[in-house]
Amino acid sequence: MRLRILALTLGLLLATVGAAWAQTTTYPIGVLIPLTGGGAAEGPFLRDAATMAVEEIHALLERVGSPVRFRLIIEDTGTSPEGGLVALESLAAAGVQIVIGPWSSGAASGLRAFANANQILVISPSSTSPALAIPDDFLYRLVTPDTLQGRAVAALLERDGFEQVLIFHRGDSYGAGMAQALKEAFEAAGNRAELLAYDPDQGDYAAEVNELARRLRQLGVEQTAVMLVAFQPDGLNILGHARLNPTLRQARWYGSKDAFSPTFFPPHAPLEIGAFMAQVQMKGFFPTPPANPVRATFEQKYRERYGQEPSPWALYMYDAAWLAALTTLVVGEYDGARARDAFPEVARLFLGASGHKLLDGNGDAAVGVYDAMVAREVDGTYAPVTFGQWESGTGTLQIFNP
């Protein structure tokens, strides 16, 4: 008798679970992030942001009784074109037609042709290379191209009274693109900009930093600003050497957007690096809109769950995950080609943690609002503090916390 009851209960349980399973439709979303290579420090932030977004989407879908669910499949791009391509090929074999990522322009360049040929919608949260500003392809980018950031830094340099800038930049797609954009914007106003590139794949940059100091002395330490365009591993090494160099300690430093990511500040970076950045008052911009309720909620939840601040790129990844899910729901089926057609309209009406996502003809974010940031001592540690804002639409720089 007991056995019969047990068997009946088990049967009912299995039938219930089976029915629920049969009703649920799960769509895969590919996540391409750098877990190794030059962008490895950023990967975990992006993964966590995407995971949080999908959990929120599931909570909403469950509340309204929707049978749709999403499953993230996370692949490492190795921050390289081949790594990006191989990762996307693997995702395609698993049936993925909608992808969020990759983080770097190099990986995006490697997978673009495959995405077009296989009609896979790719939503990059952070690729900014001008070489990928191509219309009618399957790659959308949620961040404005580097040309806008270059104009923002040029405006800040002029406001600070500089007529010369020495741009010390990564010799890769991102670094050269950003450096060239700043040079053009700064020189258009009659100023002078010099470029000094470094190989971003080295382990140590002592010789390059010495060369930077030598060039700065030639140009004049007082009247020349130093602009650093770097990612975290190379940037921290460079700043570590620079803080020991008497010439560079006297210089006025500016940084590209990544220099204001938490990965440059304690506890992710040595305290002395933060102290140096605060000492030289390193300034720059990050393409983040002014605080809005979505961003505030995301940042609070992220802090509660992971015990640390999200990186600025995490905001964009969070939005990319939401947009991927919303586009799928709007289309009503899992189809990369149809999702690609619907995406610009969904993005146009979307306000996320990183702001509005109106896209231009190349599928890149059209309007950028940049927070002006400076490294400062805050509560016994060091952190980036927002002191102003630059808007690409009007080209105006507003300082509200000097």
Place this chain on the structure above:
Amino acid sequence: MDLTPLVVSFVTFFGIYLILALSMNLEYGLTGLPNFGKVFFYSVGAYTSAFVVSRLMLALGGASLVPWSAEAAVFREELARSEPWLAIGLFLLCLVLAALVGAALGSLLSSPALRVQDVYLALILLVVAEIARVYVRATEGFIGGPHGLGGIPNPFRFIEGAGPRGLAYAGLVLALAAGAYVLVERITHSPFGRLMKAVRDDELAAQVLGKRTHWVKAQVMAVGSALAAVAGVLYAFFTEFVGTEDFDSQLTFTVLLMVILGGAGNHRGVVAGTLIMTAIDRFTRPSFLALLGLQLPVDINYARHALIGVLLVLLILYRPQGLAPEGRVRTAAREEVRHLGVSS
């Protein structure tokens, strides 16, 4: 479930890496030349493709665009779609040109280095590869500098559908890899192959017997470099993009690991080593586990690298000669042939 992308990716990259590993085996496994600049010769093929295709297609299409711009990439893609024979012709031209350039650079760059000891040769070639990569990245006028160059059209662009097109290309790569295998096998089992082994095993003895060992090394480097350049062409036309990020020295050591795993000096072993390494890379991915319905408690993206490390340590500890140790030369030596002729 459509496994075509996985099959295409696996076969294509297996073929490309097999050509590289066979060329490394010819140089290192059979002649004892530690070519730590293998990635340079691979990049020569990719750069040659990017340079030739970008300029020629714009010239033939009558467009005056910056070759590495986004507009030029779109122009080339559209031209290749409307003129399929042009894309095929350019692909064949690049194969021949890259092989010639690779062979010339292989013998030219290595000839001064061949007069030094193995360790110095390895360092010189490693440095050459790094300098070349940094130079190309810093020189915009070649392949767009740090941005790289896109719009290198797949020669099978005329085939409708990504799946059939990918399979056709994978088949072509596999056929060329098979051709490379036949070539290195024939070289290995020829009198020249014996000479290569003599240079590796005792160069002084070979010199005493009147053999010009420098010339042998230069010839081997030329053949190996030509093969690596062909692999670079295949890579460029597969990804349809060439950027310097893909050509760092890590790739050289990945190829070397394939040779050591399979068994230096044994081409069949190298095939097995390449197959195992490609399989580890493809089948330890979250996407593949998702295909099988598996979800691991650890992030396999990190575990994959640890697995390769463990494999290498186990190999060194328990099977330093590789999976397939070097066998005997299958063709008879001249002395044996003469002896057989006398006795018959």
